[in-house]
Amino acid sequence: MTNHNLIKTAIFSLGFTLLSACNSSGGGKVDEVQPEPVPNPDMVVLDDRSYLLKLPARFSADKEYKLLLAFHGSGSNSEAMQSIAGFEQKSEDYIVAYPQSKVEEWNEGCGCNKPARLGINDLGFVDDVIADISNNYKIIPGEIYAAGFSQGGLFSQNLLCKRSETFKAIASVASPMSEQLSHSCTIAQPTSYMMVHGLADTILPYQGQEHSNFGLISSPDAVQLLARQNGSTDLVDVGWQYADTVALTAFENNDIKTQLYSVTGGGHQWSYSRFDSSREILNFFDSHDQPSLPQYSQVHAIGEKSLHVRAMGENNSGPAVILLSGPNKNFHSDSAWFARLQPQLAYKYRVYAIDRAGNAWSSFDDNASYTGFVDDLYQLLPELGETEVTLVAFASANITARLFQDKYQNDANVKIKNMLWIDPDIFLPHSIAMYQGGTVDWYHRRINDIIPHIGEGNWTERSAGKITLEREEVAGLVGEATASLMDWSYFDLVSQRRLTIPQQTTRAIEISNYYDDLNNVKELPLLTDIKISVIDSDFEQPEIAEATEGQEALIQWAEEGSQWSQEVAAESGGQYIPLTNTDHLVTFDKPEAIIEAIDWLVAQE
Structure with missing residues (x-):
């Protein structure tokens, strides 16, 4: 033949x-x-x-x-x-x-x-x-x-x-x-x-x-x-x-x-x-007829994508709160970070923790980014039946929040009434240069080689080790006194999703695209049309203390971050809320501070 x-x-x-x-x-x-x-x-x-x-x-x-x-x-x-x-x-x-x-x-x-x-x-x-x-x-x-x-x-x-x-x-x-x-x-x-x-x-x-x-x-x-x-x-x-x-x-x-x-x-x-x-x-x-999503989880079709949403307190008549996640030090970034906060918020609010494409049970996107998520979020909110919301952005998720407001602030279909930024990215030249350097620059230049390397399973064992350490860290932050308020089942299910090859790949793609995300926000002015409160923890201090080189750059980053965060809050009429002796994962360490900040914003409406 x-x-x-x-x-x-x-x-x-x-x-x-x-x-x-x-x-x-x-x-x-x-x-x-x-x-x-x-x-x-x-x-x-x-x-x-x-x-x-x-x-x-x-x-x-x-x-x-x-x-x-x-x-x-x-x-x-x-x-x-x-x-x-x-x-x-x-x-x-x-x-x-x-x-x-x-x-x-x-x-x-x-x-x-x-x-x-x-x-x-x-x-x-x-x-x-x-x-x-x-x-x-x-x-x-x-x-x-x-x-x-x-x-x-x-x-x-x-x-x-x-x-x-x-x-x-x-x-x-x-x-x-x-x-x-x-x-x-x-x-x-x-x-x-x-x-x-x-x-x-x-x-x-x-x-x-x-x-x-x-x-x-x-x-x-x-x-x-x-x-x-x-x-x-x-x-x-x-x-x-x-x-x-x-x-x-x-x-x-x-x-x-x-x-x-x-x-x-x-x-x-x-x-x-x-x-x-x-x-x-x-x-x-x-046997796959009814995929067993965790309780409160939903998957919504947005164009060719599907986005995972954890919806709690849907019967509450009060305002709607949207939770958007950013990364921890390992760049893991999904709704697991809200497993302690969201159940408590849901006592009085309708609360939606939304996962970007490629995270939790959202579908894979080979160009996942904070910028790309802006349009996804715009399409999703009406699907949830929510057109006026309080938006809570943890860490780098404030990139999406800022770009969303820049693009859709005059749109009649969806309105962000106010925002709370928790340890946000700082949109100043020195801080942006730090974010874009080191690890991010490495991913940005090598992403085409990194993706097939991940596809061969080379990072799975290391990712599993990081997830184990993260759980130990979170358990320490939650503590015994409030352990009953922590949804460990949900936290563990989402954490295990991070081990899949697509989610490992998404993490790499988002890190690479983060370089350009920062370029998209660095020239935008401070917002004045809605109130933005900023929670500013001192999570940088241990890193500064342990630094053997580049300590001055880290100190400048921390100082200008606090100053910029104060300006964001002052220009918009929001609150500046500094926290001392607090971990970057404020959602576990000081959830009560977040709840109080949301309550204040809602009371101003």
């Missing part, structure tokens, strides 16, 4: 001839002569491509359905895949598409086979299939799934690496993972993945194989790699299912599951004597 050395292999007799996608020790994948195709009324032609569409037996045009795409093996076809998988016969909840590859195989992401050499855009084809079905049928938003067999399973892994934002969960059968894809895979948004593989598979071996053109890593190594990409660093389940026939290896991170079912004695096949792959895959997909 080609340099890919396609060879013949085992055939399943199920009333048709089926070939599994595979690879031999000679470096090729299996091919098989197919019978002449019989016209099928369910075949949908899409430009120069096609897919087999199967509707539920009791299909109703008025009902919304999930969408499942199932990919055949090398040398096979969509009808053969439908015959062995038959997903539509096992569930009334799915519209099922069986796409047809353009040549013998799928462009699986290894860059090593015929469709890769021909430049066939199978990822784009999948996008087109989804769009075509979505235009003609009612698909439940966010309920799109994929599964593949053999080389089709390798392609489904490519979808996991390249289209994770599209799919809620993905499965593969009889497919380990290509060496090439294992090096390039980056899961942008954590996506559950299920792998089924027979230990006796000699076509695409369970233990992988070495080859210069088409090497495979083992299925256990593939699942561990993908678990790390999904932010799951701990093995949560290793056990036998179905007596001693099938072993389950499972990793979890919140609602994201990464699983391997290892079938003793199983060969290169779709289903096994005691394991119905179609049924088990559907069970796996159905």
Whole structure:
């Protein structure tokens, strides 16, 4: 056939001839002569491509359905895949598409086979299939799934690496993972993945194989790699299912599951004597029906993004308070920082802690920034039913606050009535130069190299260590006296989200873009049209005391920060609130000072 050395292999007799996608020790994948195709009324032609569409037996045009795409093996076809998988016969909840590859195989992401050499855009084809079905049928938003067999399973892994934002969960059968894809895979948004593989598979071996053109890593190594990409660093389940026939290896991170079912004695096949792959895959997909967001959490669609909001006190008739987070010393920046403050504020206010794209349960954005969040916030507030708000900005989040007011202060749809800035960024030349130097400058110049490095999981262990230390620090700030007011469950759930590859990547992108965010605010004048109160802690003092060099610059930064903060408050008619012996995480150390400051602002209205 080609340099890919396609060879013949085992055939399943199920009333048709089926070939599994595979690879031999000679470096090729299996091919098989197919019978002449019989016209099928369910075949949908899409430009120069096609897919087999199967509707539920009791299909109703008025009902919304999930969408499942199932990919055949090398040398096979969509009808053969439908015959062995038959997903539509096992569930009334799915519209099922069986796409047809353009040549013998799928462009699986290894860059090593015929469709890769021909430049066939199978990822784009999948996008087109989804769009075509979505235009003609009612698909439940966010309920799109994929599964593949053999080389089709390798392609489904490519979808996991390249289209994770599209799919809620993905499965593969009889497919380990290509060496090439294992090096390039980056899961942008954590996506559950299920792998089924027979230990006796000699076509695409369970233990992988070495080859210069088409090497495979083992299925256990593939699942561990993908678990790390999904932010799951701990093995949560290793056990036998179905007596001693099938072993389950499972990793979890919140609602994201990464699983391997290892079938003793199983060969290169779709289903096994005691394991119905179609049924088990559907069970796996159905287990994701109701993602268990934490209590009070919501996810709102804003254009192509989705933003996480923790909404508390929604039945209160008083003013609405918006909480925007900035970073701590590790640049972690999300609604976990409000796990102590927000519940107490919610006794009297409607309180919304909003996470920028890429943080907590907000969707990934490859250009995340404080500047970009301005328009997201503008679109989100009316969705929350809040058009007049008190905005609380912690640390660098005052960049978003200042840019928002500059852009939308005369807009009739949304009004910020007043603001509270907590340890804000200082928009003066010396301070901005300090913020943009060192770490930020390093990220800004190297971001294109940093992102793939993170994608390989190289920073996960270090991030986990930082999160552990942060929790200890916060526990010390909260103390025993007010520990009952701290929502540790929520804090821990959000903290664990930081371990996912997309959130590690977001952190790097935001640090890099922070350089330009600062340029966007450095020339803006002080605000005078709304009251801004500023809480100014003395968190810089320990850093100044411990500095072995650059101490004078740090002292100047602290001094001009206090002076500037006083000017911000004075020019706007707000309060300047200095705090001594206070940690930068004021939300844990002195939450009562924040509450009093908000109460004062509201009383001025």
